[in-house]
Amino acid sequence: MTEPSSYLTTTADAYDAVAGLYAELARDALDPLPLDRAVLAAFAELVRADGAGLVAEVGCGPGEVAAHLRDLGLEVFGVDLSPVMIDIARRTYPDLRFELGSMDALEVADGELGGLVSWYSVIHAPPGTVPSYLAEFRRVLATGGHLLLAFFESEGGPVTAFDHKVTTAYRWPLDELARLAGEAGFTETGRMLREPREDERFRRGHLLLRKAG
Numbered sequence: 144m145t146e147p148s149s150y151l152t153t154t155a156d157a158y159d160a161v162a163g164l165y166a167e168l169a170r171d172a173l174d175p176l177p178l179d180r181a182v183l184a185a186f187a188e189l190v191r192a193d194g195a196g197l198v199a200e201v202g203c204g205p206g207e208v209a210a211h212l213r214d215l216g217l218e219v220f221g222v223d224l225s226p227v228m229i230d231i232a233r234r235t236y237p238d239l240r241f242e243l244g245s246m247d248a249l250e251v252a253d254g255e256l257g258g259l260v261s262w263y264s265v266i267h268a269p270p271g272t273v274p275s276y277l278a279e280f281r282r283v284l285a286t287g288g289h290l291l292l293a294f295f296e297s298e299g300g301p302v303t304a305f306d307h308k309v310t311t312a313y314r315w316p317l318d319e320l321a322r323l324a325g326e327a328g329f330t331e332t333g334r335m336l337r338e339p340r341e342d343e344r345f346r347r348g349h350l351l352l353r354k355a356g
């Protein structure tokens with residue numbers, strides 16, 4: 144298993160190397176995924192219903208999910224470890240703010256955000272480090288703020304490493320991630336599990352959570 148200290152460098156380098164191709168594939172990736180778009184729409188509606196507020200998409204890659212959230216009426220910015228990804232995101236969506244950084248040390252004040260989305264970005268974190276990410280997400284969210292996690296689901300098995308095309312990633316049991324989120328101070332709003340399409344390998348898990356008071 145990759146040690147936490149080297150994981151950030153390994154992940155940034157791996158995404159830098161494939162960023163151009165990844166961005167091309169990601170551009171319209173949400174179009175054939177109505178259930179995924181429904182989860183993002185539900186998240187956006189919940190944030191708007193609570194008076195909106197700033198939203199971070201952490202591990203934003205080339206920025207298409209951030210742009211989708213902007214189209215859903217949210218004030219959103221993106222953060223990513225990969226300088227090449229951030230460069231592409233800035234050029235593709237010049238109206239949005241994208242920052243280089245790690246999602247375990249966000250340059251955001253305590254309680255500043257109304258929402259935070261981690262769309263397939265915690266998947267690369269060594270499992271033992273995931274509580275520290277959830278703690279950082281809790282720190283930056285306002286009380287009652289919304290968190291959306293999207294990830295590969297482990298289909299009944301334990302947390303499992305797999306050969307993700309870019310760099311090692313982990314499949315999570317939905318209940319296990321929900322339990323860790325609960326321990327980190329989140330309450331569950333809802334969850335969505337969908338079967339893989341023909342061009343996908345694994346089930347997809349989505350957790351909608353809220354920062355408890």
Ligand SMILES: C[S@@+](CC[C@H](N)C(=O)[O-])C[C@H]1O[C@@H](n2cnc3c(N)ncnc32)[C@H](O)[C@@H]1O
Pocket residue numbers: 151154155158169201202203204205206207208222223224225228244245246247262263264265267268
């Ligand atoms: C599978 S891609 C997802 C990109 C985008 N959210 C999407 O759905 O297209 C994972 C992204 O998370 C970023 N990432 C992984 N660990 C990160 C960390 N600790 N902090 C910030 N970004 C991270 C990677 O650089 C990569 O761009």
